[in-house]
Amino acid sequence: MSGAAGGALAGKRVMVPETRELEVLARMLERHGAEALRCPLVAIIDAPDPAPIEAWLRRFIATPPDDLILLTGEGLSRLQGVAQRAGIEDGFLAALRGVRRIVRGPKPQARLRAVGLGADLSAAEPTTAGVIETLRAEDLHGRRVGVQLYPDNPNAALLDFLRGAGAMPDPILPYAYASKEDDARVLAMLEDMAAGRVDLAVFTSTPQVRRLSQLAVPDRLRAALAATRIAAVGPVVGQALEAAGARVAVMPEDSFHMKPMVNAILAAIGTPGSGEAA
Structure with missing residues (x-):
């Protein structure tokens, strides 16, 4: 065309x-x-094995973390999809309302709005470095932090920063890439x-x-x-x-x-x- x-x-x-x-x-x-x-x-597909994601979601519902870092909008969509298929979507969304929601950029912010929520904290720049810099001003000692990762990036820098700040990160990778x-x-x-x-x-x-x-x-x-x-x-x-x-x-x-x-x-x-x- x-x-x-x-x-x-x-x-x-x-x-x-x-x-x-x-x-x-x-x-x-x-x-x-x-x-x-x-x-x-690149195509975005569901993670080949949903079991670890469902286990993470059940942990999130049973004992919600203090914070959840959303790096991509797709990540939240895929978490919600797994929750829906497992019959625990209502519990996931209820728990999500009670945690501090931290976003890297506009896409996770938009996805939160789609479920009637907003971000409590947005990175100054939509990068991992921006997330880290924003969180440097926060007291993270003793806080449990869910971290939504994305494929091909284990994001060691972010996880190491959180551990160094005294937080306890709980990462999850909810989707994969395919050619x-x-x-x-x-x-x-x-x-x-x-x-x-x-x-x-x-x-x-x-x-x-x-x-x-x-x-x-x-x-x-x-x-x-x-x-x-x-x-x-x-x-x-x-x-x-x-x-x-x-x-x-x-x-x-x-x-x-x-x-x-x-x-x-x-x-x-x-x-x-x-x-x-x-």
Whole structure:
């Protein structure tokens, strides 16, 4: 599907590796004239073994922690799904109301709002370092802290900080990543990027970058990234891209999610007078 003729991004071919909100992001770009090249790199799936998650949920209900750190919105959604299938969703939500809820960024905050709750404490920056810096001002000694992790990141820095502050972390990993597009499709997209046939690649998560790094020969990946303007949704993704050899050209100054990123793209490469993303 091509974008609106004469839009701010008319004639621009934009690679979109997003999975969960692929159509949302692609249509935002298409609305401004871009040709969105859909190439979902990572799918989110339930954890292969739900037993440890159910055990964690039952522990959470029976003896609620003092705090719960939510690093991703997907994490809370998956915890709620396991609770629902185990017949303990009401108990989980009731316990959730009574703990101090700490979020890393806007996505877990939005997911809390979806169940009628809010965050008690939000990280100053939506990164693990931001969570740690925010919690440095808190007295954590003796507090029991649930920690929702996400795949491919054991988050030793956060867990070590909590233990060092005298807290007792209880981590849980409620979902997993799986490859989405077949390898041949991804490699073909990288060849298009290296050949200059892609104007912009828009990255929204570190697993997308990790999949490319695992799949592509390093020299070919660097060539593809060097030949293509790169956008990142926020600093964590930007750091992963730079580690892979990219130079990040577009990133929102704050509010690290999709609409600010599209607005940053419009400001960087859109035609004058393009306005804000709808």
